Amino acid sequence: MEIISENKAFGGRHIRYRHHSEMTHCEMTFAVFLPPFASKDNPVPVLYWLSGLTCTDENFMQKAGAMKWAADLGLAIVAPDTSPRGDNVPDDENGDYDFGLGAGFYVDASEAPWQQHYQMYSYVTEELPALIETALPVTRERAISGHSMGGHGALVIGLRQPNRFVSVSAFSPIANPMSCPWGEKALSAYLGDDKSKWQQYDASWLISQKQHTIPVLIEQGTSDQFLKEQLKPERLLNAAQQSDTPITLNMHEGYDHSYFFIATFIRSHLEFHASHLGIL
Amino acid sequence: MEIISENKAFGGRHIRYRHHSEMTHCEMTFAVFLPPFASKDNPVPVLYWLSGLTCTDENFMQKAGAMKWAADLGLAIVAPDTSPRGDNVPDDENGDYDFGLGAGFYVDASEAPWQQHYQMYSYVTEELPALIETALPVTRERAISGHSMGGHGALVIGLRQPNRFVSVSAFSPIANPMSCPWGEKALSAYLGDDKSKWQQYDASWLISQKQHTIPVLIEQGTSDQFLKEQLKPERLLNAAQQSDTPITLNMHEGYDHSYFFIATFIRSHLEFHASHLGIL
Numbered sequence: 001m002e003i004i005s006e007n008k009a010f011g012g013r014h015i016r017y018r019h020h021s022e023m024t025h026c027e028m029t030f031a032v033f034l035p036p037f038a039s040k041d042n043p044v045p046v047l048y049w050l051s052g053l054t055c056t057d058e059n060f061m062q063k064a065g066a067m068k069w070a071a072d073l074g075l076a077i078v079a080p081d082t083s084p085r086g087d088n089v090p091d092d093e094n095g096d097y098d099f100g101l102g103a104g105f106y107v108d109a110s111e112a113p114w115q116q117h118y119q120m121y122s123y124v125t126e127e128l129p130a131l132i133e134t135a136l137p138v139t140r141e142r143a144i145s146g147h148s149m150g151g152h153g154a155l156v157i158g159l160r161q162p163n164r165f166v167s168v169s170a171f172s173p174i175a176n177p178m179s180c181p182w183g184e185k186a187l188s189a190y191l192g193d194d195k196s197k198w199q200q201y202d203a204s205w206l207i208s209q210k211q212h213t214i215p216v217l218i219e220q221g222t223s224d225q226f227l228k229e230q231l232k233p234e235r236l237l238n239a240a241q242q243s244d245t246p247i248t249l250n251m252h253e254g255y256d257h258s259y260f261f262i263a264t265f266i267r268s269h270l271e272f273h274a275s276h277l278g279i280l
Numbered sequence: 281m282e283i284i285s286e287n288k289a290f291g292g293r294h295i296r297y298r299h300h301s302e303m304t305h306c307e308m309t310f311a312v313f314l315p316p317f318a319s320k321d322n323p324v325p326v327l328y329w330l331s332g333l334t335c336t337d338e339n340f341m342q343k344a345g346a347m348k349w350a351a352d353l354g355l356a357i358v359a360p361d362t363s364p365r366g367d368n369v370p371d372d373e374n375g376d377y378d379f380g381l382g383a384g385f386y387v388d389a390s391e392a393p394w395q396q397h398y399q400m401y402s403y404v405t406e407e408l409p410a411l412i413e414t415a416l417p418v419t420r421e422r423a424i425s426g427h428s429m430g431g432h433g434a435l436v437i438g439l440r441q442p443n444r445f446v447s448v449s450a451f452s453p454i455a456n457p458m459s460c461p462w463g464e465k466a467l468s469a470y471l472g473d474d475k476s477k478w479q480q481y482d483a484s485w486l487i488s489q490k491q492h493t494i495p496v497l498i499e500q501g502t503s504d505q506f507l508k509e510q511l512k513p514e515r516l517l518n519a520a521q522q523s524d525t526p527i528t529l530n531m532h533e534g535y536d537h538s539y540f541f542i543a544t545f546i547r548s549h550l551e552f553h554a555s556h557l558g559i560l
Contacts, residue, residue, distance in 0.1 A: 007536055008501075010544050062342070063343060065543070260289035263289065264290050
Protein backbone atom coordinates (compact mmCIF):
# COMPACT_ATOMS: atom_id res chain seq x y z
CA MET A 1 0.00 0.00 0.00
CA GLU A 2 1.53 3.23 -1.19
CA ILE A 3 0.33 6.65 -0.03
CA ILE A 4 -0.59 8.95 -2.93
CA SER A 5 -1.53 11.97 -0.82
CA GLU A 6 -2.57 12.93 2.67
CA ASN A 7 -4.56 15.90 3.99
CA LYS A 8 -5.48 16.86 7.50
CA ALA A 9 -9.25 17.44 7.74
CA PHE A 10 -11.54 17.99 10.73
CA GLY A 11 -8.73 16.92 13.03
CA GLY A 12 -8.45 13.58 11.21
CA ARG A 13 -6.67 12.38 8.11
CA HIS A 14 -7.77 11.92 4.49
CA ILE A 15 -5.36 9.54 2.81
CA ARG A 16 -5.37 8.23 -0.76
CA TYR A 17 -3.67 4.87 -1.33
CA ARG A 18 -2.55 2.85 -4.36
CA HIS A 19 -2.04 -0.91 -4.20
CA HIS A 20 -1.86 -3.94 -6.44
CA SER A 21 -5.06 -5.95 -6.27
CA GLU A 22 -4.95 -9.74 -6.52
CA MET A 23 -8.60 -9.80 -7.47
CA THR A 24 -8.79 -7.13 -10.15
CA HIS A 25 -5.25 -7.79 -11.42
CA CYS A 26 -4.37 -4.13 -11.61
CA GLU A 27 -3.40 -1.18 -9.47
CA MET A 28 -6.34 0.09 -7.45
CA THR A 29 -6.75 3.47 -5.78
CA PHE A 30 -8.88 4.13 -2.72
CA ALA A 31 -9.32 6.83 -0.10
CA VAL A 32 -9.71 6.66 3.66
CA PHE A 33 -10.87 9.20 6.19
CA LEU A 34 -9.58 8.41 9.66
CA PRO A 35 -11.26 10.43 12.42
CA PRO A 36 -9.24 12.16 15.16
CA PHE A 37 -7.86 9.84 17.81
CA ALA A 38 -8.13 6.68 15.66
CA SER A 39 -5.12 4.58 16.64
CA LYS A 40 -4.05 1.00 17.15
CA ASP A 41 -5.15 1.34 20.76
CA ASN A 42 -8.39 3.00 19.72
CA PRO A 43 -9.49 1.39 16.45
CA VAL A 44 -12.70 2.69 14.89
CA PRO A 45 -15.44 1.06 12.79
CA VAL A 46 -15.62 1.65 9.05
CA LEU A 47 -18.29 2.87 6.66
CA TYR A 48 -17.61 1.72 3.09
CA TRP A 49 -18.90 4.19 0.50
CA LEU A 50 -19.49 2.98 -3.06
CA SER A 51 -19.68 5.74 -5.66
CA GLY A 52 -21.71 5.99 -8.83
CA LEU A 53 -21.01 5.93 -12.56
CA THR A 54 -17.96 7.95 -13.69
CA CYS A 55 -16.76 8.52 -10.12
CA THR A 56 -13.45 7.66 -8.48
CA ASP A 57 -12.48 7.57 -4.80
CA GLU A 58 -12.40 11.38 -4.86
CA ASN A 59 -16.01 12.48 -5.45
CA PHE A 60 -17.44 11.48 -2.10
CA MET A 61 -14.47 12.69 -0.08
CA GLN A 62 -14.48 16.10 -1.75
CA LYS A 63 -18.19 16.76 -2.21
CA ALA A 64 -20.30 14.96 0.38
CA GLY A 65 -19.36 17.00 3.44
CA ALA A 66 -19.23 13.74 5.37
CA MET A 67 -15.91 14.18 7.18
CA LYS A 68 -17.29 16.64 9.71
CA TRP A 69 -19.85 14.10 10.93
CA ALA A 70 -17.47 11.14 10.70
CA ALA A 71 -14.97 13.07 12.80
CA ASP A 72 -17.62 13.85 15.40
CA LEU A 73 -18.82 10.22 15.49
CA GLY A 74 -15.41 8.53 15.46
CA LEU A 75 -16.15 6.69 12.24
CA ALA A 76 -13.68 5.85 9.45
CA ILE A 77 -14.81 6.07 5.82
CA VAL A 78 -13.34 4.04 2.98
CA ALA A 79 -14.10 5.03 -0.62
CA PRO A 80 -12.93 2.52 -3.24
CA ASP A 81 -12.75 3.27 -6.95
CA THR A 82 -15.73 2.32 -9.14
CA SER A 83 -13.90 -0.11 -11.44
CA PRO A 84 -10.51 -1.57 -12.24
CA ARG A 85 -8.37 0.83 -14.28
CA GLY A 86 -5.22 0.85 -16.36
CA ASP A 87 -3.99 0.42 -19.91
CA ASN A 88 -4.68 -3.32 -19.86
CA VAL A 89 -8.20 -3.04 -18.52
CA PRO A 90 -10.88 -3.30 -21.24
CA ASP A 91 -13.40 -0.48 -21.55
CA ASP A 92 -16.73 0.09 -23.28
CA GLU A 93 -16.11 -0.06 -27.03
CA ASN A 94 -17.68 3.36 -27.49
CA GLY A 95 -16.16 4.80 -24.32
CA ASP A 96 -19.66 5.30 -22.87
CA TYR A 97 -19.85 6.48 -19.26
CA ASP A 98 -22.27 3.75 -18.19
CA PHE A 99 -20.13 0.66 -18.78
CA GLY A 100 -16.50 -0.40 -18.38
CA LEU A 101 -14.11 2.03 -16.71
CA GLY A 102 -15.85 3.91 -13.90
CA ALA A 103 -18.78 1.51 -14.17
CA GLY A 104 -17.86 -1.81 -12.58
CA PHE A 105 -21.33 -2.23 -11.06
CA TYR A 106 -19.78 -4.07 -8.08
CA VAL A 107 -20.15 -7.48 -9.73
CA ASP A 108 -17.73 -10.36 -10.29
CA ALA A 109 -17.75 -10.63 -14.07
CA SER A 110 -17.87 -14.09 -15.63
CA GLU A 111 -17.67 -13.14 -19.30
CA ALA A 112 -14.69 -12.34 -21.53
CA PRO A 113 -13.02 -9.91 -21.80
CA TRP A 114 -14.31 -8.53 -18.49
CA GLN A 115 -13.75 -11.41 -16.11
CA GLN A 116 -10.01 -10.93 -15.65
CA HIS A 117 -10.25 -7.45 -14.07
CA TYR A 118 -13.89 -6.69 -13.28
CA GLN A 119 -14.13 -8.47 -9.91
CA MET A 120 -15.38 -5.53 -7.92
CA TYR A 121 -17.78 -7.49 -5.70
CA SER A 122 -14.97 -9.61 -4.27
CA TYR A 123 -12.61 -6.67 -4.20
CA VAL A 124 -14.97 -4.52 -2.14
CA THR A 125 -16.26 -7.24 0.18
CA GLU A 126 -13.09 -9.25 0.75
CA GLU A 127 -9.77 -7.94 -0.48
CA LEU A 128 -10.19 -4.30 0.48
CA PRO A 129 -11.53 -4.89 4.03
CA ALA A 130 -8.76 -7.42 4.70
CA LEU A 131 -6.15 -4.93 3.53
CA ILE A 132 -7.59 -2.06 5.52
CA GLU A 133 -8.06 -4.08 8.67
CA THR A 134 -4.43 -5.19 8.54
CA ALA A 135 -2.90 -1.82 7.80
CA LEU A 136 -5.10 0.80 9.46
CA PRO A 137 -6.45 1.47 12.97
CA VAL A 138 -9.93 0.09 12.33
CA THR A 139 -12.10 -2.64 13.80
CA ARG A 140 -13.90 -5.36 11.86
CA GLU A 141 -17.21 -3.60 12.40
CA ARG A 142 -18.37 -2.49 8.96
CA ALA A 143 -21.31 -0.70 7.41
CA ILE A 144 -21.89 0.12 3.75
CA SER A 145 -23.51 2.89 1.76
CA GLY A 146 -23.36 4.33 -1.73
CA HIS A 147 -24.89 6.46 -4.45
CA SER A 148 -26.68 5.43 -7.65
CA MET A 149 -24.63 2.52 -9.08
CA GLY A 150 -22.92 2.51 -5.69
CA GLY A 151 -26.29 2.49 -3.94
CA HIS A 152 -27.06 -0.64 -5.93
CA GLY A 153 -23.72 -2.10 -4.90
CA ALA A 154 -24.24 -1.29 -1.24
CA LEU A 155 -27.75 -2.77 -1.14
CA VAL A 156 -26.65 -5.96 -2.88
CA ILE A 157 -23.67 -6.39 -0.58
CA GLY A 158 -25.60 -5.58 2.58
CA LEU A 159 -28.44 -7.95 1.69
CA ARG A 160 -26.08 -10.78 0.73
CA GLN A 161 -23.56 -10.34 3.52
CA PRO A 162 -25.31 -9.20 6.71
CA ASN A 163 -22.66 -11.03 8.73
CA ARG A 164 -19.97 -8.78 7.31
CA PHE A 165 -21.89 -5.48 7.29
CA VAL A 166 -24.11 -4.40 10.17
CA SER A 167 -26.22 -1.86 8.27
CA VAL A 168 -26.73 -0.68 4.70
CA SER A 169 -27.90 2.59 3.21
CA ALA A 170 -28.16 4.19 -0.22
CA PHE A 171 -28.78 7.45 -1.98
CA SER A 172 -30.68 7.23 -5.28
CA PRO A 173 -29.80 3.55 -5.82
CA ILE A 174 -30.34 1.60 -9.04
CA ALA A 175 -32.90 -0.50 -7.24
CA ASN A 176 -33.78 -3.09 -9.88
CA PRO A 177 -30.84 -3.30 -12.32
CA MET A 178 -32.28 -6.41 -14.03
CA SER A 179 -34.88 -4.20 -15.62
CA CYS A 180 -33.43 -0.79 -16.38
CA PRO A 181 -31.18 0.30 -19.27
CA TRP A 182 -28.02 0.88 -17.20
CA GLY A 183 -28.36 -2.44 -15.42
CA GLU A 184 -29.33 -4.50 -18.46
CA LYS A 185 -26.34 -3.22 -20.40
CA ALA A 186 -23.88 -3.91 -17.60
CA LEU A 187 -25.23 -7.21 -16.30
CA SER A 188 -25.61 -8.77 -19.75
CA ALA A 189 -22.02 -7.91 -20.64
CA TYR A 190 -20.39 -8.78 -17.31
CA LEU A 191 -22.53 -11.87 -16.54
CA GLY A 192 -23.86 -13.11 -19.89
CA ASP A 193 -27.39 -13.68 -21.08
CA ASP A 194 -28.55 -16.08 -18.37
CA LYS A 195 -30.65 -13.79 -16.24
CA SER A 196 -30.66 -16.19 -13.31
CA LYS A 197 -27.05 -15.11 -12.78
CA TRP A 198 -28.14 -11.47 -12.61
CA GLN A 199 -30.44 -12.04 -9.65
CA GLN A 200 -27.62 -12.11 -7.11
CA TYR A 201 -26.84 -8.54 -8.17
CA ASP A 202 -30.36 -7.16 -8.01
CA ALA A 203 -31.47 -5.66 -4.70
CA SER A 204 -35.17 -5.92 -5.54
CA TRP A 205 -34.86 -9.60 -6.42
CA LEU A 206 -32.73 -10.32 -3.33
CA ILE A 207 -35.10 -8.54 -0.98
CA SER A 208 -38.13 -10.31 -2.46
CA GLN A 209 -36.74 -13.77 -1.69
CA LYS A 210 -36.84 -13.77 2.10
CA GLN A 211 -37.27 -11.56 5.09
CA HIS A 212 -34.01 -9.66 5.68
CA THR A 213 -33.04 -8.25 9.03
CA ILE A 214 -30.14 -5.95 8.15
CA PRO A 215 -31.24 -2.31 8.72
CA VAL A 216 -31.83 -0.57 5.37
CA LEU A 217 -32.11 3.22 4.87
CA ILE A 218 -32.61 4.89 1.47
CA GLU A 219 -32.92 8.52 0.35
CA GLN A 220 -34.35 9.49 -3.02
CA GLY A 221 -35.00 12.91 -4.57
CA THR A 222 -38.25 13.38 -6.48
CA SER A 223 -36.57 15.61 -9.11
CA ASP A 224 -33.85 13.06 -9.86
CA GLN A 225 -33.51 12.92 -13.64
CA PHE A 226 -32.88 9.16 -13.50
CA LEU A 227 -35.71 8.28 -11.13
CA LYS A 228 -38.23 6.77 -13.53
CA GLU A 229 -36.06 5.16 -16.19
CA GLN A 230 -33.11 3.86 -14.16
CA LEU A 231 -33.60 3.92 -10.39
CA LYS A 232 -37.14 2.64 -9.69
CA PRO A 233 -37.13 2.60 -5.88
CA GLU A 234 -40.81 1.54 -5.93
CA ARG A 235 -39.67 -1.89 -7.13
CA LEU A 236 -37.54 -2.29 -4.03
CA LEU A 237 -40.35 -1.11 -1.79
CA ASN A 238 -42.79 -3.58 -3.36
CA ALA A 239 -40.29 -6.40 -3.03
CA ALA A 240 -39.68 -5.55 0.63
CA GLN A 241 -43.41 -5.61 1.31
CA GLN A 242 -43.60 -8.99 -0.41
CA SER A 243 -40.98 -10.48 1.94
CA ASP A 244 -42.05 -8.47 4.97
CA THR A 245 -38.58 -6.90 5.15
CA PRO A 246 -38.52 -3.54 6.93
CA ILE A 247 -36.82 -0.78 4.92
CA THR A 248 -36.94 2.99 5.20
CA LEU A 249 -37.26 4.90 1.93
CA ASN A 250 -37.37 8.68 2.31
CA MET A 251 -38.57 10.63 -0.72
CA HIS A 252 -37.38 14.26 -0.85
CA GLU A 253 -39.37 16.80 -2.81
CA GLY A 254 -37.31 18.73 -5.36
CA TYR A 255 -33.92 17.10 -4.81
CA ASP A 256 -31.93 15.76 -7.77
CA HIS A 257 -29.22 13.14 -8.39
CA SER A 258 -26.26 15.34 -7.44
CA TYR A 259 -23.86 15.46 -4.52
CA PHE A 260 -25.78 18.51 -3.27
CA PHE A 261 -28.55 16.03 -2.40
CA ILE A 262 -26.12 13.64 -0.75
CA ALA A 263 -24.49 16.43 1.26
CA THR A 264 -27.89 17.54 2.52
CA PHE A 265 -28.73 14.16 4.08
CA ILE A 266 -25.39 12.42 4.63
CA ARG A 267 -25.31 13.27 8.33
CA SER A 268 -28.43 11.18 9.00
CA HIS A 269 -26.84 8.21 7.21
CA LEU A 270 -23.63 8.42 9.19
CA GLU A 271 -25.66 8.57 12.39
CA PHE A 272 -27.79 5.62 11.25
CA HIS A 273 -24.68 3.53 10.68
CA ALA A 274 -22.99 4.79 13.84
CA SER A 275 -25.96 3.65 15.90
CA HIS A 276 -25.81 0.15 14.40
CA LEU A 277 -22.03 0.09 14.77
CA GLY A 278 -22.49 0.75 18.47
CA ILE A 279 -20.76 4.13 18.62
CA LEU A 280 -23.86 6.35 18.93
CA MET B 281 -29.10 36.61 -16.46
CA GLU B 282 -29.58 33.09 -17.75
CA ILE B 283 -29.84 30.06 -15.46
CA ILE B 284 -27.31 27.34 -16.33
CA SER B 285 -28.40 24.86 -13.66
CA GLU B 286 -30.22 24.68 -10.37
CA ASN B 287 -29.99 22.19 -7.49
CA LYS B 288 -31.91 22.00 -4.27
CA ALA B 289 -29.50 21.78 -1.34
CA PHE B 290 -30.06 21.99 2.40
CA GLY B 291 -33.59 23.25 1.79
CA GLY B 292 -32.23 26.15 -0.27
CA ARG B 293 -31.17 26.58 -3.87
CA HIS B 294 -27.80 26.43 -5.62
CA ILE B 295 -28.10 28.25 -8.95
CA ARG B 296 -25.46 28.84 -11.61
CA TYR B 297 -25.95 31.89 -13.84
CA ARG B 298 -24.44 33.19 -17.05
CA HIS B 299 -24.61 36.86 -18.03
CA HIS B 300 -22.90 39.38 -20.27
CA SER B 301 -20.61 41.64 -18.26
CA GLU B 302 -20.21 45.29 -19.23
CA MET B 303 -16.99 45.46 -17.28
CA THR B 304 -15.17 42.37 -18.46
CA HIS B 305 -16.69 42.49 -21.96
CA CYS B 306 -17.45 38.79 -22.02
CA GLU B 307 -19.89 36.23 -20.71
CA MET B 308 -19.37 35.60 -17.01
CA THR B 309 -20.53 32.65 -14.93
CA PHE B 310 -21.26 32.77 -11.22
CA ALA B 311 -23.04 30.65 -8.62
CA VAL B 312 -25.41 31.58 -5.83
CA PHE B 313 -26.60 29.68 -2.80
CA LEU B 314 -29.92 31.00 -1.51
CA PRO B 315 -30.85 29.70 1.93
CA PRO B 316 -34.35 28.36 2.70
CA PHE B 317 -37.02 31.04 3.08
CA ALA B 318 -35.05 33.73 1.20
CA SER B 319 -37.69 35.72 -0.67
CA LYS B 320 -38.51 39.24 -1.77
CA ASP B 321 -40.32 39.69 1.51
CA ASN B 322 -37.46 38.12 3.43
CA PRO B 323 -34.23 39.17 1.69
CA VAL B 324 -30.99 37.86 3.16
CA PRO B 325 -27.45 39.28 3.36
CA VAL B 326 -24.70 37.99 1.07
CA LEU B 327 -21.25 36.56 1.57
CA TYR B 328 -19.10 36.94 -1.53
CA TRP B 329 -16.55 34.14 -1.90
CA LEU B 330 -13.50 34.69 -4.12
CA SER B 331 -11.75 31.53 -5.23
CA GLY B 332 -8.09 30.84 -5.90
CA LEU B 333 -5.92 30.13 -8.93
CA THR B 334 -7.42 27.68 -11.48
CA CYS B 335 -10.86 27.71 -9.80
CA THR B 336 -14.27 28.60 -11.20
CA ASP B 337 -17.55 29.29 -9.40
CA GLU B 338 -17.86 25.55 -8.78
CA ASN B 339 -15.02 24.67 -6.41
CA PHE B 340 -16.31 26.40 -3.31
CA MET B 341 -19.92 25.36 -3.82
CA GLN B 342 -18.99 21.70 -4.29
CA LYS B 343 -16.13 21.28 -1.85
CA ALA B 344 -16.34 23.71 1.07
CA GLY B 345 -19.34 22.22 2.86
CA ALA B 346 -20.54 25.78 3.45
CA MET B 347 -24.18 25.42 2.41
CA LYS B 348 -25.21 23.61 5.57
CA TRP B 349 -24.08 26.53 7.73
CA ALA B 350 -25.33 29.19 5.32
CA ALA B 351 -28.75 27.49 5.34
CA ASP B 352 -28.79 27.43 9.13
CA LEU B 353 -27.72 31.10 9.34
CA GLY B 354 -29.96 32.47 6.58
CA LEU B 355 -27.01 33.72 4.57
CA ALA B 356 -26.69 33.80 0.77
CA ILE B 357 -23.33 32.99 -0.85
CA VAL B 358 -22.18 34.31 -4.21
CA ALA B 359 -19.18 32.71 -5.91
CA PRO B 360 -17.92 34.56 -9.00
CA ASP B 361 -15.49 33.12 -11.50
CA THR B 362 -11.78 33.88 -11.05
CA SER B 363 -11.23 35.67 -14.38
CA PRO B 364 -12.91 36.66 -17.60
CA ARG B 365 -13.14 33.76 -20.04
CA GLY B 366 -13.87 33.08 -23.68
CA ASP B 367 -12.20 32.73 -27.04
CA ASN B 368 -11.45 36.45 -27.24
CA VAL B 369 -9.94 36.73 -23.77
CA PRO B 370 -6.13 36.67 -23.76
CA ASP B 371 -4.37 34.06 -21.65
CA ASP B 372 -0.86 33.45 -20.35
CA GLU B 373 1.38 32.82 -23.35
CA ASN B 374 2.54 29.52 -21.90
CA GLY B 375 -0.89 28.58 -20.55
CA ASP B 376 0.50 28.66 -17.01
CA TYR B 377 -2.02 28.22 -14.19
CA ASP B 378 -0.89 31.29 -12.27
CA PHE B 379 -1.71 34.03 -14.77
CA GLY B 380 -4.45 34.84 -17.28
CA LEU B 381 -7.51 32.59 -17.39
CA GLY B 382 -8.44 31.44 -13.88
CA ALA B 383 -6.01 33.96 -12.44
CA GLY B 384 -7.52 37.45 -12.65
CA PHE B 385 -6.13 38.40 -9.23
CA TYR B 386 -9.17 40.64 -8.66
CA VAL B 387 -7.47 43.71 -10.19
CA ASP B 388 -8.54 46.23 -12.82
CA ALA B 389 -5.82 45.76 -15.43
CA SER B 390 -4.36 48.86 -17.05
CA GLU B 391 -1.96 47.23 -19.50
CA ALA B 392 -2.52 45.78 -22.97
CA PRO B 393 -3.70 43.21 -23.89
CA TRP B 394 -5.26 42.62 -20.48
CA GLN B 395 -7.13 45.82 -19.79
CA GLN B 396 -10.09 45.13 -22.04
CA HIS B 397 -11.33 42.07 -20.14
CA TYR B 398 -9.39 41.75 -16.88
CA GLN B 399 -11.49 44.15 -14.76
CA MET B 400 -12.26 41.74 -11.97
CA TYR B 401 -12.00 44.30 -9.13
CA SER B 402 -14.80 46.41 -10.57
CA TYR B 403 -16.75 43.35 -11.64
CA VAL B 404 -16.72 41.84 -8.16
CA THR B 405 -17.24 45.03 -6.18
CA GLU B 406 -19.73 46.85 -8.43
CA GLU B 407 -21.28 45.08 -11.38
CA LEU B 408 -21.95 41.74 -9.74
CA PRO B 409 -23.49 43.08 -6.50
CA ALA B 410 -25.69 45.48 -8.49
CA LEU B 411 -26.89 42.62 -10.66
CA ILE B 412 -27.53 40.30 -7.74
CA GLU B 413 -29.28 42.92 -5.65
CA THR B 414 -31.63 43.67 -8.53
CA ALA B 415 -32.44 40.10 -9.48
CA LEU B 416 -32.29 38.04 -6.28
CA PRO B 417 -33.89 38.17 -2.82
CA VAL B 418 -30.88 39.67 -1.05
CA THR B 419 -30.19 42.80 0.98
CA ARG B 420 -27.34 45.24 0.42
CA GLU B 421 -25.57 43.88 3.47
CA ARG B 422 -22.41 42.24 2.17
CA ALA B 423 -19.37 40.43 3.55
CA ILE B 424 -16.44 38.99 1.65
CA SER B 425 -14.10 36.04 1.97
CA GLY B 426 -11.85 33.95 -0.22
CA HIS B 427 -9.01 31.48 -0.57
CA SER B 428 -5.41 32.01 -1.67
CA MET B 429 -5.60 34.42 -4.65
CA GLY B 430 -9.20 34.94 -3.57
CA GLY B 431 -8.09 35.57 0.01
CA HIS B 432 -5.88 38.30 -1.39
CA GLY B 433 -8.84 39.67 -3.35
CA ALA B 434 -11.13 39.60 -0.33
CA LEU B 435 -8.63 41.35 1.94
CA VAL B 436 -7.89 44.06 -0.63
CA ILE B 437 -11.58 44.68 -1.26
CA GLY B 438 -12.55 44.65 2.40
CA LEU B 439 -9.73 47.02 3.37
CA ARG B 440 -10.48 49.43 0.50
CA GLN B 441 -14.26 49.32 0.68
CA PRO B 442 -15.39 48.94 4.30
CA ASN B 443 -18.54 50.89 3.45
CA ARG B 444 -19.61 48.21 0.99
CA PHE B 445 -18.49 45.14 2.97
CA VAL B 446 -19.08 44.81 6.71
CA SER B 447 -16.46 42.15 7.40
CA VAL B 448 -13.65 40.34 5.58
CA SER B 449 -12.03 36.95 6.01
CA ALA B 450 -9.55 34.77 4.19
CA PHE B 451 -8.13 31.28 4.06
CA SER B 452 -4.45 31.01 3.13
CA PRO B 453 -4.37 34.44 1.43
CA ILE B 454 -1.57 35.78 -0.75
CA ALA B 455 -0.88 38.40 1.89
CA ASN B 456 1.81 40.49 0.23
CA PRO B 457 1.52 40.01 -3.54
CA MET B 458 3.99 42.83 -4.28
CA SER B 459 6.75 40.56 -3.08
CA CYS B 460 6.00 36.98 -3.98
CA PRO B 461 6.40 35.18 -7.32
CA TRP B 462 2.67 34.75 -8.06
CA GLY B 463 1.91 38.38 -7.25
CA GLU B 464 4.91 39.89 -9.01
CA LYS B 465 4.10 38.02 -12.20
CA ALA B 466 0.44 39.02 -12.20
CA LEU B 467 0.72 42.60 -10.98
CA SER B 468 3.57 43.52 -13.34
CA ALA B 469 1.61 42.22 -16.33
CA TYR B 470 -1.82 43.55 -15.40
CA LEU B 471 -0.64 46.89 -13.95
CA GLY B 472 2.78 47.59 -15.51
CA ASP B 473 6.14 48.20 -13.90
CA ASP B 474 5.21 51.16 -11.70
CA LYS B 475 5.00 49.49 -8.32
CA SER B 476 3.12 52.40 -6.79
CA LYS B 477 0.14 51.16 -8.80
CA TRP B 478 0.50 47.72 -7.21
CA GLN B 479 0.04 49.03 -3.69
CA GLN B 480 -3.73 49.35 -3.98
CA TYR B 481 -3.80 45.59 -4.57
CA ASP B 482 -1.57 44.55 -1.69
CA ALA B 483 -3.27 43.80 1.62
CA SER B 484 -0.07 44.20 3.62
CA TRP B 485 0.63 47.63 2.12
CA LEU B 486 -2.99 48.74 2.56
CA ILE B 487 -3.14 47.64 6.17
CA SER B 488 0.17 49.32 6.98
CA GLN B 489 -1.07 52.75 5.86
CA LYS B 490 -3.69 53.46 8.49
CA GLN B 491 -5.71 51.90 11.25
CA HIS B 492 -8.54 49.90 9.69
CA THR B 493 -11.72 49.06 11.55
CA ILE B 494 -13.31 46.42 9.33
CA PRO B 495 -13.24 43.09 11.18
CA VAL B 496 -10.57 40.78 9.68
CA LEU B 497 -10.34 37.00 10.25
CA ILE B 498 -7.70 34.76 8.63
CA GLU B 499 -6.98 31.01 8.78
CA GLN B 500 -3.67 29.54 7.70
CA GLY B 501 -2.38 25.96 7.76
CA THR B 502 1.21 25.39 8.85
CA SER B 503 1.70 22.57 6.30
CA ASP B 504 0.55 24.71 3.38
CA GLN B 505 3.01 24.08 0.55
CA PHE B 506 2.78 27.75 -0.53
CA LEU B 507 3.14 29.29 2.92
CA LYS B 508 6.72 30.50 2.81
CA GLU B 509 7.23 31.42 -0.84
CA GLN B 510 3.84 32.83 -1.82
CA LEU B 511 1.48 33.52 1.10
CA LYS B 512 3.57 35.19 3.83
CA PRO B 513 0.88 35.97 6.40
CA GLU B 514 3.53 37.28 8.78
CA ARG B 515 3.89 40.32 6.51
CA LEU B 516 0.23 41.13 7.03
CA LEU B 517 0.51 40.62 10.75
CA ASN B 518 3.52 42.94 10.95
CA ALA B 519 1.77 45.58 8.86
CA ALA B 520 -1.33 45.37 11.08
CA GLN B 521 0.80 45.86 14.18
CA GLN B 522 2.43 48.87 12.49
CA SER B 523 -0.95 50.56 11.95
CA ASP B 524 -2.52 49.26 15.13
CA THR B 525 -5.19 47.46 13.11
CA PRO B 526 -6.77 44.53 14.92
CA ILE B 527 -6.74 41.31 12.87
CA THR B 528 -7.16 37.68 13.87
CA LEU B 529 -4.77 35.22 12.24
CA ASN B 530 -5.27 31.60 13.30
CA MET B 531 -2.43 29.20 12.47
CA HIS B 532 -3.47 25.53 12.22
CA GLU B 533 -0.90 22.82 12.78
CA GLY B 534 -0.67 20.29 9.95
CA TYR B 535 -3.31 21.72 7.61
CA ASP B 536 -2.48 22.31 3.95
CA HIS B 537 -3.72 24.54 1.11
CA SER B 538 -6.66 22.32 0.08
CA TYR B 539 -10.41 22.57 0.37
CA PHE B 540 -10.20 19.99 3.16
CA PHE B 541 -8.68 22.79 5.23
CA ILE B 542 -11.36 25.26 4.17
CA ALA B 543 -14.15 22.77 4.92
CA THR B 544 -12.76 22.21 8.40
CA PHE B 545 -13.00 25.87 9.39
CA ILE B 546 -15.61 27.42 7.08
CA ARG B 547 -18.35 27.29 9.69
CA SER B 548 -16.48 29.70 11.95
CA HIS B 549 -16.07 32.14 9.05
CA LEU B 550 -19.75 32.05 8.15
CA GLU B 551 -20.61 32.68 11.78
CA PHE B 552 -18.08 35.51 11.95
CA HIS B 553 -19.67 37.20 8.96
CA ALA B 554 -23.20 36.45 10.15
CA SER B 555 -22.50 38.18 13.44
CA HIS B 556 -21.26 41.31 11.65
CA LEU B 557 -24.16 41.14 9.20
CA GLY B 558 -26.51 41.23 12.16
CA ILE B 559 -28.10 37.82 11.67
CA LEU B 560 -26.34 35.95 14.50
